[in-house]
Amino acid sequence: MGLFDFARNIGKKIFSNDDEAAEKLKAHIEADNPGMKDLTVEYTDGVAKISGQAKDSAALEKAVLMAGNVEGVGEVQLGEVSGAEPSENVSYYEIQSGDSLWKIAEKAYGNGSQYTKIFEENKEVIKDPDLIYPGQKIRIPNA
Known part of the structure; x- marks a missing residue:
């Protein structure tokens, strides 16, 4: 099981339609910011794409999990992310x-x-x- 695939039909519902999804996902991550700066989120057809600067691997992984554990998100992709890669530890x-x-x-x-x-x-x-x-x-x- 990889970090980036999620069950699209489970999780907390934070958006009602695709038009507001990116904005709501970004606000959701920033509310308990795990250490991401200059965060941007794009959303298309169940796929969230996260970009920004990660303080460390844990911050990046938590941002991915925060986005992916939302109802309506089936996959999280990394866009332009600097500062860290997912940890092997x-x-x-x-x-x-x-x-x-x-x-x-x-x-x-x-x-x-x-x-x-x-x-x-x-x-x-x-x-x-x-x-x-x-x-x-x-x-x-x-x-």
């Missing part, structure tokens, strides 16, 4: 039915109490650790 996980951050931490780290690490690394993507949904993608930092 992180895995991506798609939430399954019945998952909790505790269960995911047990799978990833062998210790459920490490769920706080996962939550902290995804706080821009997950607002409440008790409110995750099947199909949502998150970052799992390698141990």
Whole structure:
């Protein structure tokens, strides 16, 4: 599973039509800015394209996840992005039915109490650790 493909029919609904999608996606990312400057977002037929300057790999990955975990977005592409590339030191996980951050931490780290690490690394993507949904993608930092 790659970073850039998402389930288009799930996630938080933040736009009503394609004409407002780019503006709403940009505002959504900027509201909890993970470290992107000069952010631009384009949207066409389910594909969001992000450009700008990333503070680091985590900022870029979080911006991609924030855009991709929105209803109506099936793919996120990188446009002109400077400052970082997606890290190889992180895995991506798609939430399954019945998952909790505790269960995911047990799978990833062998210790459920490490769920706080996962939550902290995804706080821009997950607002409440008790409110995750099947199909949502998150970052799992390698141990």
